[in-house]
Amino acid sequence: xxxxxxxxxxxxxxxxxxxxxxxxxxxxxxxxxxxxxxxxxxxxxxxxxxxxxxxxxxxxxxxxxxxxxxxxxxxxxxxxxxxxxxxxxxxxxxxxxxxxxxxxxxxxxxxxxx
Amino acid sequence: xxxxxxxxxxxxxxxxxxxxxxxxxxxxxxxxxxxxxxxxxxxxxxxxxxxxxxxxxxxxxxxxxxxxxxxxxxxxxxxxxxxxxxxxxxxxxxxxxxxxxxxxxxxxxxxx
Numbered sequence: 001x002x003x004x005x006x007x008x009x010x011x012x013x014x015x016x017x018x019x020x021x022x023x024x025x026x027x028x029x030x031x032x033x034x035x036x037x038x039x040x041x042x043x044x045x046x047x048x049x050x051x052x053x054x055x056x057x058x059x060x061x062x063x064x065x066x067x068x069x070x071x072x073x074x075x076x077x078x079x080x081x082x083x084x085x086x087x088x089x090x091x092x093x094x095x096x097x098x099x100x101x102x103x104x105x106x107x108x109x110x111x112x113x114x
Numbered sequence: 115x116x117x118x119x120x121x122x123x124x125x126x127x128x129x130x131x132x133x134x135x136x137x138x139x140x141x142x143x144x145x146x147x148x149x150x151x152x153x154x155x156x157x158x159x160x161x162x163x164x165x166x167x168x169x170x171x172x173x174x175x176x177x178x179x180x181x182x183x184x185x186x187x188x189x190x191x192x193x194x195x196x197x198x199x200x201x202x203x204x205x206x207x208x209x210x211x212x213x214x215x216x217x218x219x220x221x222x223x224x225x226x
């Protein structure tokens with residue numbers, strides 16, 4: 001099992017460009033998440049999907065959109081990239097979103113917006 | 115007040131000693147508590163989780179939870195250089211939401 005996979009691993013964008021970060025999991029998990037990690041800030045939740053067909057905003061959703069394509073895949077789109085979106089993006093998944101379920105993280109995408 | 119707070123460190127501990135990492139949280143109703151380890155340039159990986167007051171041990175790691183004081187800690191016994199990493203405390207159930215809220219992480223360095 002590959003666990004949680006993310007593409008691309010690295011990306012450089014110019015301000016105003018758009019891109020989609022891809023995430024897939026092969027653990028048959030119901031819930032999926034997108035986080036960003038900035039120095040000294042810990043991980044902050046952007047969007048999550050508690051189950052297939054549902055998505056909800058997290059702590060820092062502005063400037064992002066998500067699509068839960070199917071049970072396996074959850075994508076994050078930046079419509080018009082800004083330098084403030086320079087960050088490391090992690091996708092995670094869990095069996096469910098309740099209190100007892102741990103999250104498994106993908107390897108991350110390092111995004112630089114110039 | 116941040117929802118989950120950790121001392122960002124760096125915390126420096128000699129090899130073989132006990133490393134103590136601390137975390138406080140704002141919501142008394144929080145339900146579950148997780149410790150993740152993150153090596154530089156890598157993704158977080160779960161070390162331990164704890165739900166009930168008291169101690170939970172797993173090998174060299176012990177998680178301690180005190181809900182009355184809204185405090186959770188991680189002890190690492192017989193610290194090894196390979197334990198050098200950033201440790202993230204995460205709390206679920208803040209304000210009833212089933213989302214993980216992370217602290218900013220504590221950078222731990224084990225000195226040989």
